[in-house]
Amino acid sequence: MKRQIPMLILSAVGTLLVVSVFIPSARHWQEDASLYFDIIAVFAFFLGGGNLIRVHAEKVSRKSAGWIYSVVTLLGFGIMLVTGLFKIGNPNGIAGDISQAGSYFQLLFQYVMSPLNSTMYALLAFYVASASYRAFRAKNTEATILLVAAFVILLGRTALGVLLTNWIPAQFSVLQVPNLAIWIMNAPNLAGQRAIMIGISLGVISMSLRLLLGIERSYLGGDN
Amino acid sequence: MDGAVISTWLAALLTLGIMSFVYKDNLYYKICEAIFIGISAGYWFITYFWDSLYRIAWIGVVHEGRYVLLGGVVLGAMMLMRLFGKIGWIARWPLAFIVGATAGLKMMVYFTTNAMAQIHGTVDDTMVAFGGGDLYDLIGRLVILIGTVTGLIYFYFSKEHKGLFGGVAKVGTWFLMITFGASFGYTVMSRMSLLLGRIEFLLTDWLKLVK
Numbered sequence: 565m566k567r568q569i570p571m572l573i574l575s576a577v578g579t580l581l582v583v584s585v586f587i588p589s590a591r592h593w594q595e596d597a598s599l600y601f602d603i604i605a606v607f608a609f610f611l612g613g614g615n616l617i618r619v620h621a622e623k624v625s626r627k628s629a630g631w632i633y634s635v636v637t638l639l640g641f642g643i644m645l646v647t648g649l650f651k652i653g654n655p656n657g658i659a660g661d662i663s664q665a666g667s668y669f670q671l672l673f674q675y676v677m678s679p680l681n682s683t684m685y686a687l688l689a690f691y692v693a694s695a696s697y698r699a700f701r702a703k704n705t706e707a708t709i710l711l712v713a714a715f716v717i718l719l720g721r722t723a724l725g726v727l728l729t730n731w732i733p734a735q736f737s738v739l740q741v742p743n744l745a746i747w748i749m750n751a752p753n754l755a756g757q758r759a760i761m762i763g764i765s766l767g768v769i770s771m772s773l774r775l776l777l778g779i780e781r782s783y784l785g786g787d788n
Numbered sequence: 789m790d791g792a793v794i795s796t797w798l799a800a801l802l803t804l805g806i807m808s809f810v811y812k813d814n815l816y817y818k819i820c821e822a823i824f825i826g827i828s829a830g831y832w833f834i835t836y837f838w839d840s841l842y843r844i845a846w847i848g849v850v851h852e853g854r855y856v857l858l859g860g861v862v863l864g865a866m867m868l869m870r871l872f873g874k875i876g877w878i879a880r881w882p883l884a885f886i887v888g889a890t891a892g893l894k895m896m897v898y899f900t901t902n903a904m905a906q907i908h909g910t911v912d913d914t915m916v917a918f919g920g921g922d923l924y925d926l927i928g929r930l931v932i933l934i935g936t937v938t939g940l941i942y943f944y945f946s947k948e949h950k951g952l953f954g955g956v957a958k959v960g961t962w963f964l965m966i967t968f969g970a971s972f973g974y975t976v977m978s979r980m981s982l983l984l985g986r987i988e989f990l991l992t993d994w995l996k997l998v999k
Contacts, residue, residue, distance in 0.1 A: 566877045566880070567880075569880075569881065570881055570883065570884035571884070573884040573888060574884040574885070574888035574891070575888065576888070577884075577885055577888035577892060578888035578889065578891045578892035578895075579892065581889055581892030581896075582892045582895060582896060594893060596856060597893065599844055599848075599857060599860060600857075600859065600860035601886065601889065602836075602839075602840040602844055602860075603840055603841065603844060603857065603861055603863075603864050604860060604864045604867060604882050604885070605836055606840045606845075606864060607864030607865065607868055607882075608864075608867055609833050609836050609837070610867075610868065611867060611870060611871070612829070613829060613833045614871075616829055630818070633819065633821075633822040636819055636822035636823055636826065637822045637825045637826040637829075638826060639826060640822070640823045640824075640826020640827040640829075640830065641826040641827070641829050642826075642830070643826075643827075644827050644829075644830020644831055644833075644834060645830050645833065645834065648830065648831075648834030648835075648837075648838070649834065649837070662834060662835065662838050669831075669834065671795065672827065673831060674795070675795040675796075675799045676798065676799070676802060676823065676827055677824070677827045677831055678799075679799040679800075679802050679803050679986075679989070680802050680803075680806060680820060680823065680824040680827070680828075681828070682982055682985060682986060683802070683803045683806040683807060683986050684806055684824065685982050686807075686986045687806060687807065687809060687810065688979045689976075689979035689980050689982065689983040690810055692975065692979050696972075696976065705962070706962065706965045707965075709966055709969065710965045710966075710968055710969040710972065712969070713965070713966040713967075713969025713970055714969040714970070714972045714973040714976070715969075715973075716973075717969065717970050717973030717974065718973045718976060747928065748966060749970060750928065751927075751928040751929075751931040751932055752931055752932075752935055752963055752967075753966055753967050753970040754932055754935075755931060755933075755934070755939060755963050755967075756935060756939055756963040756965075756967025757967055758906045758909070758910060758932070758935075759935065759936050759939025759940050759942070759963065760939070760964070760967065761906050762902065762903055762906050762907065763940065764898070764902065765898035765899060765902035765903040765906075766903060768894050768898040768902075769895050769903070771891070772891035772892070772894060772895035773895070776888070776892070776895075783883060783884070783887050784880060785880075
């Protein structure tokens with residue numbers, strides 16, 4: 565019962581959605597399924613939010629190492645919840661859109677979350693530089709090819725690339741770095757992308773079939 | 789001091805806090821990181837709450853009479869059963885729905901848009917290559933054909949990669965390396981552009997050193 569019903573739900577839903585592709589009057593099932601996803605996701609967020617509060621509140625109550633950061637996290641989470649749920653500062657009140665300009669929720673997004681988010685990703689630039697150093701040490705043929713492709717692409721998108729190779733005559737213009745970068749993107753890169761995309765789709769199709777036929781059951785977990 | 793100045797200072801101090809990690813892990817960075825975790829979790833929670841639970845479920849059911857959406861609410865509520873030990877297994881039902889619906893939808897989408905469209909594109913490119921055009925174009929299209937076929941052969945693991953088959957698979961890995969190199973190049977550029985964006989914000993909006 566604990567395993568059979570979920571397997572039945574999975575097979576029935578999956579099969580119905582596959583069938584709906586071939587029946588025009590049933591195509592709206594796909595849209596309904598997407599709406600169900602969104603609704604279920606909210607409840608998953610309830611679980612996630614509850615878990616975040618539980619984990620950090622436990623850290624604070626036990627005064628574990630770094631508990632002060634947990635206080636900051638809980639404060640941030642709480643402030644966002646209160647400003648968002650009650651739409652504080654929203655020019656149109658509780659009926660207004662949450663992303664309404666001027667609302668505290670939107671201001672927090674614009675001046676706190678957005679700078680933190682983009683700086684966090686910008687920080688990766690430094691680590692990409694150190695990763696590049698390790699990756700760009702051409703140890704074998706594959707690493708050398710990766711290095712050359714990345715180098716040409718990077719150089720081809722900068723003014724330096726134009727400056728270095730604009731002396732090459734027009735009849736050999738393909739050898740100019742910017743043109744070479746375009747050719748790499750349009751030919752060998754496209755070929756690799758296609759092989760990867762076809763490979764991924766064959767993998768998705770076979771995994772979906774395994775799920776629908778009840779062969780793959782790892783999503784049920786280990787216990788009964 | 790007006791609101792805009794305070795907001796800009798707040799954004800600048802948070803930016804510097806995250807950037808301070810480049811020097812070393814420190815208290816300033818950790819506080820900014822904790823703020824980021826809390827604010828992000830709250831932001832997505834609230835966004836999903838209003839966009840999905842209110843706009844789709846509440847308005848859909850109560851105002852538009854789309855009672856079919858109640859099924860989503862029931863499945864979502866089942867998700868919360870995970871919190872109650874003895875009936876926690878009920879949470880598998882919405883999970884099964886999500887996995888089943890994803891499998892059903894993605895199987896067809898991937899089959900049409902990825903597998904068939906890419907095979908169609910490769911065959912089309914090859915036909916055009918032999919139908920005329922200049923040498924540059926012909927070489928490009930042949931490279932696409934060879935790269936796609938050898939790349940796919942590399943992904944075929946039911947036969948050992950030895951002999952001629954191994955050699956062809958090796959050529960496939962070279963094409964895949966070019967693809968990874970190109971992706972790597974673009975990733976480096978996008979991260980650099982984000983970094984430049986933050987530096988520009990600090991110099992222009994905050995310090996007003998650049999006009």
